[in-house]
Amino acid sequence: MQNEGVKELSLTERRIALLEQEIVARNKELVQVREDLKREQTVHRDERRLLDIRTQELQDAHTYLTINDTLSGNELVAKVESLNAEIYQVSAYMADSMSFRERVDPDSTPVEVVRWLGSYIVHLLCSPINDETRIQVVQIVTQASLVQCCADFISMWHIERHTDMNLSRLYAKIQATNTQVVAGRWRAMTRSGSKYETLSNVKKEWTNTIIRKLAIVLIFARWTGVGTDPTWDACTTFLVGKYGARIEEVVRLAIDLDRGMGEGIVSEDIMIFSVGRGSTFVPDTMQSCDGESPVRDPDHVLCTCELGLKISQSVEKDGHSAERLAILEKPKVVLYSTMSEMISRI
Numbered sequence: 001m002q003n004e005g006v007k008e009l010s011l012t013e014r015r016i017a018l019l020e021q022e023i024v025a026r027n028k029e030l031v032q033v034r035e036d037l038k039r040e041q042t043v044h045r046d047e048r049r050l051l052d053i054r055t056q057e058l059q060d061a062h063t064y065l066t067i068n069d070t071l072s073g074n075e076l077v078a079k080v081e082s083l084n085a086e087i088y089q090v091s092a093y094m095a096d097s098m099s100f101r102e103r104v105d106p107d108s109t110p111v112e113v114v115r116w117l118g119s120y121i122v123h124l125l126c127s128p129i130n131d132e133t134r135i136q137v138v139q140i141v142t143q144a145s146l147v148q149c150c151a152d153f154i155s156m157w158h159i160e161r162h163t164d165m166n167l168s169r170l171y172a173k174i175q176a177t178n179t180q181v182v183a184g185r186w187r188a189m190t191r192s193g194s195k196y197e198t199l200s201n202v203k204k205e206w207t208n209t210i211i212r213k214l215a216i217v218l219i220f221a222r223w224t225g226v227g228t229d230p231t232w233d234a235c236t237t238f239l240v241g242k243y244g245a246r247i248e249e250v251v252r253l254a255i256d257l258d259r260g261m262g263e264g265i266v267s268e269d270i271m272i273f274s275v276g277r278g279s280t281f282v283p284d285t286m287q288s289c290d291g292e293s294p295v296r297d298p299d300h301v302l303c304t305c306e307l308g309l310k311i312s313q314s315v316e317k318d319g320h321s322a323e324r325l326a327i328l329e330k331p332k333v334v335l336y337s338t339m340s341e342m343i344s345r346i
Helices: 002-066 073-096 111-117 119-125 131-155 161-177 180-193 199-220 232-263 336-344
Strands: 269-273 301-306 308-317 320-329 332-335
Touching (some): 073 269, 131 199, 131 301, 180 232
Antiparallel strands (some): 269 308, 308 320
8 A cells, every 4th residue: 555655656756757847848948939039020120120211212212203393483583572572671671770870980890891891882881971871871781781691591501511512512413413303303302301400590590690790780880779889799689689570581581482492493403693792794694773774884793682593504515514594583783883873972
């Protein structure tokens, strides 16, 4: 009886040992299955990630290949006309609401002022002109400053100078080796993702630049809005407080025009058109602000007071690629003769 109990106990222990061995084996199999599952999940995630990348690439390629013009040339002309009108109104409002001391001291003219305004305007503001003429001159210079700020900024690819130069060079290479539509599509996507990646930063940078340039004009013109000799901080603070909303509207309209030109048109390269100081007046491509013929022949441009638009087209000529310009909207300019006539009537 006792032997049978011992045998049964021994048999039970053997069964337990076998079960334990089986459990260990099953656990090893389970570990292996889990490792295999983990590897499969990793492979699946990698494949899913790759699929997402390829899907995005296909979507980008589809977008790139199907981008077409969303604006017409006439719509861009309307946008530049709206911008020019707002610039004129802001300039007139600012000049009419300000007062100035009688004369600027020519010996205290900073280099930055001469570089921005030009020696003729500097000389004019240093001359004994009456209050009415001084206000007219300040309005013209304010208008020209706003126009030049907008022209400079619209022409940029990026607010950071080094990036701007690199993108500009790259686009020139793409234009030289691809059709206009391909280059235009690249331009539209690149400008959208580079220059206007952070719209709030662009608006802030642009507004600050305009405030700075206007402050240069007003301080040199001996503006008395915040005292007879306003400090830089006092001047910029006053400009932001009194004219900030109007300046922001100029920036908004300029951005709208810029994005329309850079992102809304791919079939052509439409560019902002302003005329540099000292350029010869050419009636075929520009218009005098007073609508009259120049007094002198040849006459020269003092400043641009309204922006124009031009189309850059690449054409074959004598086996070589050449650039041909078509004018959508002539820029308006102030001529040296026009300013001289105004001063002579004092």
